[in-house]
Amino acid sequence: MAVSPRSANYERLEGGMGPSRNPAGRRFAWKKFAIAAAVLIGFVWFVGPREPRSFSWGSAKNEYHYPGTNVDTLPLPGPPSTTKPKPDTNVNTAIPTSFESDPDPSKTPACTRPFTPGSPLVQYALMIDAGSTGSRIHIYKFNNCAASPSYEWEVFNQTQPGLSDYARDPQGAARSLDILLAEAVRVVPPHLRKCTSVAVKATAGLRFLPGSQAGDILKAVEDRLRTEWSFPLAPGEAVAVMDGKDEGVYAWITANYLLGALQKNKGTYAVLDLGGASTQIAFEPTRAAKVGLIDEGDHRYELTYGSDKHVLYQHSYLGYGLMRARKHVHQLVEFIADIHSHNEKGEPNDVGNPCLAKGTKKRVEIKDVRGDRNITMVGEEIGSFEACNRVMELVMAKDAICKVKPCSFNGVYQPSILDAFPTGNVLLLSYFYDRLAPLLPPLPSSVHPDTPLTLSISTIASTARTVCAGREAWLEKWGAHPHVMTELAGRPEWCLDLTFLHALLRLGYEFSEEREVNIAKKVEGTELGWCLGATLAVVAGELINKCCNDRLP
Template sequence: MAISPRSSNYERLEGGMGPSRTGSNRRIGWKKFAIAGAAIIGLIWFLGPREPAKVLENWQSDAVYTKPPQDEADPVIPPPPHSDTKKPATFSGHPTSFEEDPDPSKTTHCKAPSAAHLPLVQYALMIDAGSTGSRIHVYKFHNCGSSPSYEYEVFKQRQPGLSSQIWDSAEEAAASLDVLLDEAVRVVPSSLRSCTPVAVKATAGLRLLPGSKSKDILDAVALRINEKYPFKLQEPDGVVIMDGKDEGVFAWITANYLLDTIRADTPVNTPTYAVLDLGGASTQIVFEPTFSNSDATFADGDHKYLLEFGGKSHVLYQHSYLGYGLMRARAHVHQLVDFMASIRNPGAGSLDTVPATIGNPCLARGTKREVEIVDERANTTKTVVMDGEQIGSFDACNRVIELVMAKDSICELKPCSFNGVYQPSILDSFASGKVLLLSYFFDRIDPLVSAEAGSSSSSTTDPVDKLTVSTIASLAKDVCLGRDSWVARWGNNKEVIADLEGRPEWCLDLTFMHGLLRLGYEFGDARDVVIGKKIQDTELGWCLGATIAMVGAGDLKCRAID
């Protein structure tokens, strides 16, 4: 079986200079726009008098999550399969989690499948090989109706991801998934494993690897699963780099399926949610336009996605922005700040033996961070210390974000969002629809709004935190102003203060998120949005949507038992 390193219709690679425009062979890098605005912005926040910044020593990088799972380094010894484990006999009703399930090999919804050729219970495995880590979703379905119905999931994650530079070989990278697949062995009853499909879908991070590295890793993953584990690798495309278009649409399906807006029994014309997913290397937006103006049209192109789901048709707008995930946005901002500093003081630090220190308004005041700056033209890397000094501020950082987002790029098919990408006007096509923000949106916003409200994290409940776009700006303003501002807003909440101290770029992150919503997609400041991580104890994101498509395809095959 041939393993493709990527989906065929997603050809653009992410580069350090930002993504190219859709529908054009010309690539407009954000630095070209940066040069035009550098002098003006430099005057705004570089030329003011301030005390010389000190070089930061031994700063810990925050390029990925700083709190890896505690079990990452522990040896994995799978316990006996749960099909052999006794469950409490007192449970009644339909289980919503593995722990509640009296018998994982059966279902409480019916005693026999709707068709003789279908299994009563179907498990499916989806591994999300992201840029900052890998995650497995073990999903349970039943076939009591005409199509597979979802019951619950078991979730486990590990860091770093397949694309991490710590792996010495493709085989070592592939072995990093063992802890996840061992969890699947623990959960899936032994009698059902050979008919349990597994798919590994890498997202934007793996596209950054040079040469054949990404293909080598994917081939090694496929080989390891086939040789070591009893599950059936999905055919075709069991191990691939996922199309960004599919990533966004599957995330939309997941959220709207769990929110009961697109199921077979959902009333016709039920409004759907727009889903905005922010990963490490890319970000996606998907929504169902409903034009209030009868003269408005939805232009044809790759952004238009026709979806048949639950017996209904949906015409979606979707786009995946490579290079505008949170970690890539950070890298672009640091490159731009370094570039402007070099204009202000050419040659500074060239003879120094310690990293140069550069004032950066996108770091919280009084914080520092050591970062690597990549010059792709010269193929060199240097280390600098970014210092929020007393210049960190939402307004100054926002001016840098505006340049990174290339809002003034040539718009060949109007209207455009940013970077020259066509998008129907939100005001015309989604004026009052509900908006759901996922992934890094939740990770950065929820701890702050939950602490302010005096509530615990909402990561285990339905979408909870209802806020407006302007709320994100308000959070960013206080985060960027440093510790005194943190204490004034969040009191002596030790956990929040420690998190903010440990992530100086939280100022940058929130400012970028606000810029993405307000400047990029053009949501109004008063627009209501919700953030979420789980619905019905199920992780949001593209995985459930992709798995529903996999088990609903009707051509699942079982693995031959040796």
């Protein structure tokens, strides 16, 4: 029987992690972990990832307002055109699902005239996701054949690094988006560009920048959009850092909209998104769950789709994205090693790290109150899923004070998954997919490549265990797949990544090992994530500029 981590007595760091052999012949002091546990917990509390929280558990709802509107909940446009009845009965051509298959991007096979006179037949919207590791543009096409815009297809492009890498060069950050906007110029018909709104929403990467650096970058981006490009800025704060709660909710909207869960009314997906600097969870308690599971406050989010009202639980964990988790684990392991052993010059030798696969090593940069330094982390003989998972127990901060119960991790309120969402579908996005999909058996050729992959939480654990075991275990499992071997050899932190994914789901959110989840990157060619959900909100509330109609051929 599965035991909930909330009630389990965890085995703390008490040895068992094996010896470490480095060039200096020093053994990593794993058997002293128990002595350092109290120190580590305090260390995690003070220097680990923390998101300021404000618990306002009053009667006020967490409402969302569009610029220029008075709505209390989040209305959405209709479903994709492929499922919407066509207003023109004489139009029978199938709706294109991509730019490449669209014979005329300035028109639509769904109808020959817009539902509302004066509106353009089709319209485009541009959403730039300025993430922590890169910037991505989503170019969306909609038609106006019905009372609300209907989605048709997307063009996606990306560039690296992210805006936060230009912390001291705001103009360089602004110029880095030019390649993405040039793609929009290629896709959007010329006569529609002046009414194709663009928004740039930065996520957790910019939230970490100190002082005015984030603001300087956003101002430079906005100025360049106004002066160098013909696309108008979207209503409201078109260039801004997105609120974490919106990031999670919009990802929920995107997934459930594309998968048809909102239209079919058969129960929605819980959506878990994992970025580089933050991770989000959003779910709607199942109908069978008892009423009132979500307390009033910042975690409660209400929206409407048609006549249906949805009440979601949501939270964004700043500092628990995959890249931040890596930094935190390395920092934690190096801190332990520094407590116990130094070489003659007072600098630590190569540091044994149980979260690197056996036989691998990686040079990492450590930044903390003691300054910046480069350390070589080595997996050697100590790398293992079990040993790494003990480190993750500290990273997840399950012992943090829970002001409003129950809590998931890091002291954050969350209704129990076992009570609120015991059997519903769970969809994992972004880095969940990127790290798991390459290691799973490929889909049969008869199955659409965008079909979500289904696996259990225990499969993630067993996959992590194999990756952490090193090259011999890789050969046994993936020897017939050279591309997998190459990937694993080139990424020593894959062991860390998979163990963190499992810890986030099992230890953090408290899914059972037997729980099945889905991973996906696209649905019928459209990228999953928050961007389409955010764009649907803009398109639903935006007044169409009549200049578009004036320029229709």
